[in-house]
Amino acid sequence: MGAIAQVITAAFPKEGAIIVDLVNDLIKDPTAQPVVSLVATLQGDTGEEIVGYILFSNAWLEGGDRTESIVMLAPLCVHPTHQKQGIGGQLIEDAIQRLAASEVDLAFLLGYPSYYPRHGFSPAGKQGFIPTYPVPEKDADAWMVRELKPGAAESLSGKVICADALNEPQHWQE
Numbered sequence: 001m002g003a004i005a006q007v008i009t010a011a012f013p014k015e016g017a018i019i020v021d022l023v024n025d026l027i028k029d030p031t032a033q034p035v036v037s038l039v040a041t042l043q044g045d046t047g048e049e050i051v052g053y054i055l056f057s058n059a060w061l062e063g064g065d066r067t068e069s070i071v072m073l074a075p076l077c078v079h080p081t082h083q084k085q086g087i088g089g090q091l092i093e094d095a096i097q098r099l100a101a102s103e104v105d106l107a108f109l110l111g112y113p114s115y116y117p118r119h120g121f122s123p124a125g126k127q128g129f130i131p132t133y134p135v136p137e138k139d140a141d142a143w144m145v146r147e148l149k150p151g152a153a154e155s156l157s158g159k160v161i162c163a164d165a166l167n168e169p170q171h172w173q174e
C-alpha cells in the first residue's frame, strides 16, 4: 500500500490522508467485495514505479433483491508528474473491461463532469439513479453512470447504496 498511498497523497494534496484511509478501509470492508483494484506502472530509473491507481467497489440498489451487479468508482488518481498521458483513461478502460467480464451491470461515480463522459459515463440522476448522499443541484451532473450490460440502465433505477466504508457524507462531496 505504501506506493499507492504516495500516489494518492500526491494527486490529492488536500484530502490525501482521508482517501488513503478510505482505500485501506474498502479493501478490508466485506460489503465492498468484490473490488477491482488496479495500479498503473511505468519503468523508472529504479525499476517499476506505481504512477496511478483505481478502485471499484461493490454497491447495490436500496430495497432491491441484490440480483443486480453494481459498482462504484472511488478513487481514481494519477501522480501529477504523469498526468495527461492517458494513464487515467487506461486505468478506467482496463477496470471496466474486467468488470464487464464479471457481468457487472452498471458502474457509478461522483466526479468531474468534463472528464468522465469521454469514458462512457453520463449523468445518472436523469436516468433515475439517486446517489447515496444528496448531491447539490449545481453538481448534479457529477453523479454519473456507465452501462456495462446493454439495457441495464433502462431496466434498473433507484437509490444506489455504496459499501459501508464509502457510506460517509465526507466521501460524497464533489
Ligand SMILES: CC(C)(COP(=O)(O)OP(=O)(O)OC[C@H]1O[C@@H](n2cnc3c(N)ncnc32)[C@H](O)[C@@H]1OP(=O)(O)O)[C@@H](O)C(=O)NCCC(=O)NCCS
Binding pocket: 011, 012, 076, 077, 078, 079, 082, 083, 084, 085, 086, 087, 088, 089, 090, 110, 111, 112, 114, 115
Ligand atoms: C483526473 C485524473 C485521474 C486524470 O488522469 P490522467 O492520466 O491525467 O488523465 P488522461 O491522461 O486519461 O486524460 C487527460 C485529460 O483529462 C483532463 N482532465 C484532467 N483532470 C481533469 C479535471 N479535473 N476536470 C476535467 N478534465 C480533466 C485533462 O485536461 C486532459 O484533457 P485533454 O485530453 O483534453 O488534454 C488525474 O488528473 C488526477 O489524478 N487528478 C487528481 C485526482 C483526482 O481529481 N481524481 C479524480 C477524482 S473524480
